[in-house]
Amino acid sequence: MKLITKFLLIYLLVSLIVLSIAGVLSYYIIKGEIDKELQWEFLDRIDRVTYLMEEGKTFDANEVNSDENLIIKPLNEYRKNDIRIADTLIWDHRLEQEERNVKVSAYRNIGDTTYYISTYGNMIESDDITEAVVTILLWILGMQVIGALGIGYFVSGPLFKPFRNTLKRIQNFKLNEKEYLKAEPTNVSEFNDLNIFVEEMTKKAVSDYKNLKEFAENASHELQTPLAIAKGKLELLAETDLSAEQFKYVENLERTVKKLSRLSESLALLTKIENHEFENSQEVNLSGMIKESIDSFREFTDLHELHIDTDIADGVVINIHPVLADILWTNLYQNAIRHNIENGSIRIVLTDDTLSISNTGKDLDFDPELLFERFKKGDQNSNSIGLGLSIINRICDQAGFSISYTTEKGWHSIQITLKSVKTG
Amino acid sequence: MKLLIVEDNADLLDNILTYLKREGYLCETAQNYDEAFDKIMSYTYDVVLIDIMIPGGNGLQVLRELKSVNPETGTIIISAKNSLDDKVQGLELGADDYLTKPFQLAELQARIKAVNRRNNLGGTEIVRVNEISINTKTMEVTADDTPVDLTPKEYELLVYFASNKNHVLSKQTIAEHLWGDYVDHLDNLDFVYQHIKNLRKKLVNAGAQNYIESVYSIGYKLNTTPKTA
Numbered sequence: 001m002k003l004i005t006k007f008l009l010i011y012l013l014v015s016l017i018v019l020s021i022a023g024v025l026s027y028y029i030i031k032g033e034i035d036k037e038l039q040w041e042f043l044d045r046i047d048r049v050t051y052l053m054e055e056g057k058t059f060d061a062n063e064v065n066s067d068e069n070l071i072i073k074p075l076n077e078y079r080k081n082d083i084r085i086a087d088t089l090i091w092d093h094r095l096e097q098e099e100r101n102v103k104v105s106a107y108r109n110i111g112d113t114t115y116y117i118s119t120y121g122n123m124i125e126s127d128d129i130t131e132a133v134v135t136i137l138l139w140i141l142g143m144q145v146i147g148a149l150g151i152g153y154f155v156s157g158p159l160f161k162p163f164r165n166t167l168k169r170i171q172n173f174k175l176n177e178k179e180y181l182k183a184e185p186t187n188v189s190e191f192n193d194l195n196i197f198v199e200e201m202t203k204k205a206v207s208d209y210k211n212l213k214e215f216a217e218n219a220s221h222e223l224q225t226p227l228a229i230a231k232g233k234l235e236l237l238a239e240t241d242l243s244a245e246q247f248k249y250v251e252n253l254e255r256t257v258k259k260l261s262r263l264s265e266s267l268a269l270l271t272k273i274e275n276h277e278f279e280n281s282q283e284v285n286l287s288g289m290i291k292e293s294i295d296s297f298r299e300f301t302d303l304h305e306l307h308i309d310t311d312i313a314d315g316v317v318i319n320i321h322p323v324l325a326d327i328l329w330t331n332l333y334q335n336a337i338r339h340n341i342e343n344g345s346i347r348i349v350l351t352d353d354t355l356s357i358s359n360t361g362k363d364l365d366f367d368p369e370l371l372f373e374r375f376k377k378g379d380q381n382s383n384s385i386g387l388g389l390s391i392i393n394r395i396c397d398q399a400g401f402s403i404s405y406t407t408e409k410g411w412h413s414i415q416i417t418l419k420s421v422k423t424g
Numbered sequence: 425m426k427l428l429i430v431e432d433n434a435d436l437l438d439n440i441l442t443y444l445k446r447e448g449y450l451c452e453t454a455q456n457y458d459e460a461f462d463k464i465m466s467y468t469y470d471v472v473l474i475d476i477m478i479p480g481g482n483g484l485q486v487l488r489e490l491k492s493v494n495p496e497t498g499t500i501i502i503s504a505k506n507s508l509d510d511k512v513q514g515l516e517l518g519a520d521d522y523l524t525k526p527f528q529l530a531e532l533q534a535r536i537k538a539v540n541r542r543n544n545l546g547g548t549e550i551v552r553v554n555e556i557s558i559n560t561k562t563m564e565v566t567a568d569d570t571p572v573d574l575t576p577k578e579y580e581l582l583v584y585f586a587s588n589k590n591h592v593l594s595k596q597t598i599a600e601h602l603w604g605d606y607v608d609h610l611d612n613l614d615f616v617y618q619h620i621k622n623l624r625k626k627l628v629n630a631g632a633q634n635y636i637e638s639v640y641s642i643g644y645k646l647n648t649t650p651k652t653a
Contacts, residue, residue: 221504221505225525229439230526231528232440232529233439235439235443238592251594251642255596258596299615303614
């Protein structure tokens with residue numbers, strides 16, 4: 001929900017509660033004022049009737065009956081002068097309902113007779129008061145809604161425009177474009193603060209990113225020259241007159257140097273992928289690539305007598321940087337060969353939306369998904385550098401594929417949900 | 425063969441010189457851009473090795489200058505960056521080959537010989553190892569005029585050995601040369617032995633001597649003067 005919508009809803013809810021209370025209060029205040037006014041009038045009327053009767057005027061029955069609201073009755077017993085004010089329900093013929101009326105009754109002694117004089121009536125029906133109060137409040141509420149909508153339009157429009165601009169620029173901000181977000185001046189100081197903060201933050205992020213990237217790449221490149229020297233020296237050493245034992249050490253060292261160089265290359269690659277340096281995706285025919293690669297690796301799969309079982313749909317095309325596609329598949333396939341057993345099997349299934357590769361292998365004693373982490377290996381002593389699956393995982397992330405790793409009864413399966421491009 | 429090696433790192437330069445001098449090559453060196461520029465402008469070479477990152481300038485610029493004065497010179501770029509962009513740019517500028525650090529000296533020597541064959545000898549050079557001759561253009565191998573029928577991998581293996589006569593080549597080196605990155609993740613290099621065994625058998629069957637010696641069963645060496653049993 002938008003901030004402004006939420007704000008307006010709260011505003012209207014509070015208005016509604018306040019107006020309801022105001023309505024009840026208004027009703028009772030108005031009603032009270034009117035009743036008080038009526039009582040004064042009725043008391044005055046009784047006083048006038050009493051005055052007339054003391055002056056000798058008699059009210060005959062006909063005269064009294066014509067005024068429904070006046071009752072004059074002589075009593076047989078003596079009562080001292082008294083006034084009572086009460087509410088009473090009177091049947092209203094016109095409205096056909098009982099109406100609450102004010103009734104003022106008095107006992108008056110005129111001559112030696114005690115009279116009961118009572119008068120009642122109402123100036124405004126309570127329904128009318130309710131109706132008036134509700135009408136007024138609805139008008140106020142209506143105007144508040146219109147006001148709220150106006151404020152909402154203004155706030156979400158011109159007032160918050162700089163904020164929305166900033167938000168949009170942050171959303172479109174990409175670290176690898178190396179452009180920081182320059183603050184745009186606005187006349188709202190909070191937005192100005194925000195823009196300046198965003199500018200400083202992105203400036204810092206861009207420079208940190210640049211440093212980190214340079215460091216990762218340089219570190220990897222700087223390593224290659226000393227490794228080249230070490231490798232060369234080992235080759236020269238191997239040419240000298242060495243004993244079998246010495247030669248074995250040299251050969252061992254050569255492998256280690258090779259591993260080091262692969263390690264730094266893989267780390268550099270991982271950094272490059274994470275820094276989104278492979279952004280230009282193209283349409284890559286995965287079916288063709290997989291088939292070719294199975295042929296290229298035939299020698300190695302034959303060596304371990306692996307049985308390759310394939311079900312590859314033709315013309316599966318995905319959108320990815322071609323280098324990444326190659327690295328992704330080669331890593332997957334090499335993993336399946338490398339972590340296999342003698343006389344094992346590899347099963348490759350490619351459809352329009354999934355690529356799954358399974359191989360026979362040793363069971364793991366931990367969650368296979370952990371292998372996606374850097375340097376996590378099934379067998380810590382193996383010659384593998386432990387970055388293959390991290391690289392696969394990163395590539396899938398970047399291409400928007402989801403990946404899962406499961407093991408069951410000696411089978412390891414990696415399943416990738418592809419976003420294939422339909423070609424007509 | 426006359427070589428110029430443009431490389432700023434003294435240790436690496438020393439490795440390359442030591443290895444190549446045994447072949448009797450005439451090697452000159454340049455350790456920075458100005459020195460390299462001066463040498464390519466003053467002399468001609470058969471093959472020039474150029475490191476991309478050198479003090480005082482860029483190796484690609486040296487390549488550009490060289491191609492403008494002596495386009496027929498064979499060139500090999502050496503780079504610490506395994507970057508596709510650099511590779512493409514280098515080859516577009518006319519480099520004959522591109523080698524990424526860390527490389528094998530044996531590999532470098534094989535590439536130098538291949539570049540030299542292509543550029544300076546019209547690609548028709550017959551490589552000889554005593555009675556074995558390898559026609560690098562038609563890829564035909566004969567032993568005392570008896571043709572030897574080799575698979576592409578066996579042929580490559582033989583050329584590699586012939587390019588590094590009397591040098592010890594470890595299984596790792598051979599595997600990297602023949603299969604490149606494919607073997608990166610493989611622990612078991614027994615397939616190298618399979619190929620060597622087949623090559624050896626085919627050569628001996630064709631009447632050649634057994635030149636390929638095993639060195640403590642870890643490496644191999646093409647010995648041009650085998651101890652005949």
